[in-house]
Amino acid sequence: MRRSVKASLLAGMIAGMIPAASAAPPGFGMSAGDLRKEDGGKLYASGKNAEGALLCVSAECLAATPPLLAPADAKPEGLFTIVQTSAGQRQWAYDGKPLHTHETLPADQVDPWMPLLESVRIKDVVAEGFALAIDNPTLVAKPAARRDIGAIMTEYYPAASLRAQEQGEVVPSFCVDKEGRPFDVKLERSSGFARLDEATLKFLPRTRLEPAKDANGAPVAVCRHRFGLVWAIH
Numbered sequence: 001m002r003r004s005v006k007a008s009l010l011a012g013m014i015a016g017m018i019p020a021a022s023a024a025p026p027g028f029g030m031s032a033g034d035l036r037k038e039d040g041g042k043l044y045a046s047g048k049n050a051e052g053a054l055l056c057v058s059a060e061c062l063a064a065t066p067p068l069l070a071p072a073d074a075k076p077e078g079l080f081t082i083v084q085t086s087a088g089q090r091q092w093a094y095d096g097k098p099l100h101t102h103e104t105l106p107a108d109q110v111d112p113w114m115p116l117l118e119s120v121r122i123k124d125v126v127a128e129g130f131a132l133a134i135d136n137p138t139l140v141a142k143p144a145a146r147r148d149i150g151a152i153m154t155e156y157y158p159a160a161s162l163r164a165q166e167q168g169e170v171v172p173s174f175c176v177d178k179e180g181r182p183f184d185v186k187l188e189r190s191s192g193f194a195r196l197d198e199a200t201l202k203f204l205p206r207t208r209l210e211p212a213k214d215a216n217g218a219p220v221a222v223c224r225h226r227f228g229l230v231w232a233i234h
Contacts, residue, residue, distance in 0.1 A: 025074060025075070025077050025080050025092075026038070028080075034119045034120065034121060035094055035099075035119075035120040035121070037068075037101070041101060042101075042102070042104075042119070043068060043094075043099050043100065043101060043120050044065060044099070044100045044101070044102050044117040044118065044119065044120065045094075045097035045098060045099060045100065045117070045118055045120050046061075046065075046097075046098070046100070046116065046117065046118075047115075047116050047117060047118045055116040056100070056113065056116040056117060061113055061116060062100075064102065064113045065100040065101065065102040065113060065117065066100060066101055066102075067085050067089065067091040067098060067099070067100055068091060068092045068099040068100060068101055069089055069090060069091055069092070070082045070090040070091060070092045071090075072090070074090070074092075079094055079095045080092060080093070080094055081093045081094075081096070083098050085098075094120055095120075097120060099120065100117070102114075102117060141210075141212055141213040142212055142225070143176040143180065143209045143210060143211055143212050143222065143225050144209060144210040145209055145210075145227065146207075146208060146209060146210060148207075149207055152203055152206070152207050153199075153203060153229065153231070155203075156199045156202055156203035157199065157231065157233075158195040158196070158198075158199050160195055161193060161195045161196055161199075161231070162233060165233060166191075166193040166195060166196055166231070167196075167230075167231055167232050167233055168190075168191030168192045168193055168196055168230075168231055169189075169191060169228050169229065169230045169231075170187065170189065170190060170191040170196060170197060170200045170228070170229050170231065171187070171188045171189035171226055171227070171228050171229075172185050172186065172187055172188065172200055172201075172204060172226065172227075172229065173185075173186050173187070173188045173224055173225070173226045174186065174204060174223075174225055174226075175221065175222065175223040175224075175225065176209055176211060176212065176221065176222055176223075176225050177211070177221045178211055178219040178220065178221050179208075179211065179219070180208045180209040180210055180211040180219075181205070181208060181209075182204045182205055182207065182209060182225075183205055184223070185200070185201050185204045185205060187200065187201070188226060191231060193231075196231045199231070200229060200231075212225075
């Protein structure tokens with residue numbers, strides 16, 4: 001029996017790749033796993049003491065770290081919620097942490113508030129749907145499979161699946177770095193066979209794609225890239 005695999009891109013992409021925050025409300029970005037404003041400005045939350053009480057509660061600290069206000073028409077989305085400040089304003093919160101902005105002082109100046117603040121880490125890059133490169137938000141080319149992807153899949157076709165004639169389509173969701181390397185691979189839709197699903201998770205990080213590109217032709221790292229892969233025996 002000859003075994004071969006075809007990688008179906010299903011009319012190019014399944015639901016495509018999300019180049020900017022999709023599961024997140026407009027106006028947010030990410031850098032190195034930290035939540036930021038879309039323009040790259042860093043966001044913070046108040047730190048807590050051993051008893052769980054907020055550290056930045058004084059009028060002076062709150063004045064130096066203004067709350068990130070939500071527009072009147074903003075709606076909660078995923079881990080992003082809206083809380084009310086003591087002044088009755090609508091403030092963004094992430095994972096239960098009210099968000100604040102703060103302009104860091106130059107290195108030669110003492111910033112009394114930084115010890116009271118903490119960075120806000122994104123819990124799940126893929127689930128939140130952030131592009132990794134917030135300085136290149138406009139993409140003109142999505143990541144694309146190379147011609148050798150079918151041959152690579154063939155090498156990973158489980159022997160037990162070949163014997164059992166297991167075939168099916170799987171839809172993975174993953175990030176692609178600037179060099180075209182997939183990472184953080186998860187399954188959005190199963191093939192119906194555990195062995196084929198596991199093989200997908202193994203082989204994708206070991207392959208290479210053509211990376212996404214911005215309007216200047218520069219490669220851009222992205223997340224929530226999806227396409228359909230068909231494990232088939234011929």
